[in-house]
Amino acid sequence: xxxxxxxxxxxxxxxxxxxxxxxxxxxxxxxxxxxxxxxxxxxxxxxxxxxxxxxxxxxxxxxxxxxxxxxxxxxxxxxxxxxxxxxxxxxxxxxxxxxxxxxxxxxxxxxxxxxxxxxxxxxxxxxxxxxxxxxxxxxxxxxxxxxxxxxxxxxxxxxxxxxxxxxxxxxxxxxxxxxxxxxxxxxxxxxxxxxxxxxxxxxxxxxxxxxxxxxxxxxxxxxxxxxxxxxxxxxxxxxxxxxxxxxxxxxxxxxxxxxxxxxxxxxxxxxxxxxxxxxxxxxxxxxxxxxxxxxxxxxxxxxxxxxxxxxxxxxxxxxxxxxxxxxxxxxxxxxxxxxxxxxxxxxxxxxxxxxxxxxxxxxxxxxxxxxxxxxxxxxxxxxxxxxxxxxxxxxxxxxxxxxxxxxxxxxxxxxxxxxxxxxxxxxxxxxxxxxxxxx
Amino acid sequence: xxxxxxxxxxxxxxxxxxxxxxxxxxxxxxxxxxxxxxxxxxxxxxxxxxxxxxxxxxxxxxxxxxxxxxxxxxxxxxxxxxxxxxxxxxxxxxxxxxxxxxxxx
Numbered sequence: 001x002x003x004x005x006x007x008x009x010x011x012x013x014x015x016x017x018x019x020x021x022x023x024x025x026x027x028x029x030x031x032x033x034x035x036x037x038x039x040x041x042x043x044x045x046x047x048x049x050x051x052x053x054x055x056x057x058x059x060x061x062x063x064x065x066x067x068x069x070x071x072x073x074x075x076x077x078x079x080x081x082x083x084x085x086x087x088x089x090x091x092x093x094x095x096x097x098x099x100x101x102x103x104x105x106x107x108x109x110x111x112x113x114x115x116x117x118x119x120x121x122x123x124x125x126x127x128x129x130x131x132x133x134x135x136x137x138x139x140x141x142x143x144x145x146x147x148x149x150x151x152x153x154x155x156x157x158x159x160x161x162x163x164x165x166x167x168x169x170x171x172x173x174x175x176x177x178x179x180x181x182x183x184x185x186x187x188x189x190x191x192x193x194x195x196x197x198x199x200x201x202x203x204x205x206x207x208x209x210x211x212x213x214x215x216x217x218x219x220x221x222x223x224x225x226x227x228x229x230x231x232x233x234x235x236x237x238x239x240x241x242x243x244x245x246x247x248x249x250x251x252x253x254x255x256x257x258x259x260x261x262x263x264x265x266x267x268x269x270x271x272x273x274x275x276x277x278x279x280x281x282x283x284x285x286x287x288x289x290x291x292x293x294x295x296x297x298x299x300x301x302x303x304x305x306x307x308x309x310x311x312x313x314x315x316x317x318x319x320x321x322x323x324x325x326x327x328x329x330x331x332x333x334x335x336x337x338x339x340x341x342x343x344x345x346x347x348x349x350x351x352x353x354x355x356x357x358x359x360x361x362x363x364x365x366x367x368x369x370x371x372x373x374x375x376x377x378x379x380x381x382x383x384x385x386x387x388x389x390x391x392x393x394x395x396x397x398x399x400x401x402x403x404x405x406x407x408x409x410x411x412x413x414x415x416x417x418x419x420x421x422x423x424x425x426x427x428x429x430x431x432x433x434x435x436x437x438x439x
Numbered sequence: 440x441x442x443x444x445x446x447x448x449x450x451x452x453x454x455x456x457x458x459x460x461x462x463x464x465x466x467x468x469x470x471x472x473x474x475x476x477x478x479x480x481x482x483x484x485x486x487x488x489x490x491x492x493x494x495x496x497x498x499x500x501x502x503x504x505x506x507x508x509x510x511x512x513x514x515x516x517x518x519x520x521x522x523x524x525x526x527x528x529x530x531x532x533x534x535x536x537x538x539x540x541x542x543x544x
Binding site: 054059359 | 458460463464465481485486487488
């Protein structure tokens with residue numbers, strides 16, 4: 001059932017080979033063909049595009065990456081987010097191949113679907129088709145979206161029926177193992193009206209220095225009165241190119257808490273969109289980024305208010321070391337009918353070295369006339385007097401810096417209600433903080 | 440750090456500016472008035488690429504195509520606004536018809 005690409009590149013031959021190895025409904029194959037045609041007809045984004053102006057992908061060579069021909073072995077590490085958590089199920093993929101999936105019997109009995117995307121579409125295609133055909137992430141948004149829509153091989157589906165509340169978190173782990181392997185994955189979460197669930201998703205590299213490519217799409221559909229907590233920890237090594245389109249739509253009185261941790265990748269370009277479609281819907285978006293070396297992470301966020309009385313609250317915190325660079329572009333878009341919108345976005349940057357750089361570009365586009373929309377952005381260095389004070393109390397400089405960085409992220413941690421996620425993120429960031437005197 | 444070959448001399452006409460990749464770094468290789476220069480292909484003003492910018496072979500400068508900041512080809516120094524910080528200059532030599540670049544850091 002899983003496909004194996006033996007030829008390099010993403011040309012017609014590779015596409016035909018992929019289709020030959022797939023077992024999926026015709027409508028899905030038609031979608032792939034459509035996306036592949038668009039992929040062939042479209043150039044890569046140019047640095048002249050406003051969206052790509054600050055993200056240099058001239059050194060990215062797609063043909064260097066492919067799904068390895070040999071099946072990879074299962075990862076030894078079950079992931080950072082699973083420690084101390086009773087999971088209701090998990091999905092794991094390595095190098096674009098599903099390696100294991102599991103769902104507890106009690107959840108399956110309630111009608112919950114959770115598993116690898118290919119199997120889910122093969123077995124429950126009719127049920128999932130309306131959600132997929134909504135094109136929450138536009139398959140033709142840009143060439144990366146087209147690449148993913150044509151060539152995706154793995155990913156996870158979570159479907160929670162009406163009124164079903166899941167207490168145990170579910171876990172999805174994507175691993176890149178082999179040198180120059182590619183992970184083209186999709187995630188689809190559908191919470192029907194009144195449903196509740198928590199999905200913890202994370203990425204990891206099996207080797208610290210194997211180059212790789214991730215080109216992904218994440219689609220989250222939160223029904224009326226439904227409640228989704230979604231955590232996405234990007235923890236690739238620093239040689240992985242990471243491109244992703246992510247979008248959530250929230251129905252009437254639905255609630256979404258979306259937490260992003262961005263620690264890895266050589267270069268990441270992520271579009272994270274939230275659309276509040278039903279009235280009185282709510283979205284809280286939390287982002288914690290930590291960069292080092294020559295990493296470059298770009299996050300474009302979009303809070304789209306389509307209906308009245310909705311609330312959105314976005315907070316991104318970034319700490320940068322060495323010569324790393326981050327770009328955050330945020331937009332709050334309020335449509336004309338979305339009166340009584342309450343929206344906020346904020347990005348704080350902590351520069352831990354002289355040579356790091358953070359670009360922070362908030363934006364508002366408001367068509368309604370009765371709204372509260374505000375934004376904020378700060379960039380600054382660690383306060384030397386705080387370090388001095390901590391050192392007079394007996395801490396080493398390194399301990400003092402760690403405390404200050406940890407304090408900087410505390411506002412994000414306070415908003416994360418899942419203890420294991422809070423601890424895992426705090427631990428992962430703590431390990432990355434170096435002594436400022438070495439900068 | 441060792442020298443990396445980025446191509447043969449014939450591949451870089453005089454004058455020209457070319458983006459080359461050295462150890463995962465984007466480097467602008469400039470051939471001007473018989474000399475080769477290599478600097479990071481990054482304008483320190485807004486982080487955009489430099490290699491498409493116009494070269495002044497006599498003054499040994501390259502200008503950022505976006506906002507016009509000029510950089511010294513030899514040292515990477517920022518010569519005019521809006522750039523205020525230098526870009527990184529790398530060592531270049533020609534051996535056996537090959538252009539070799541050694542990264543500075």
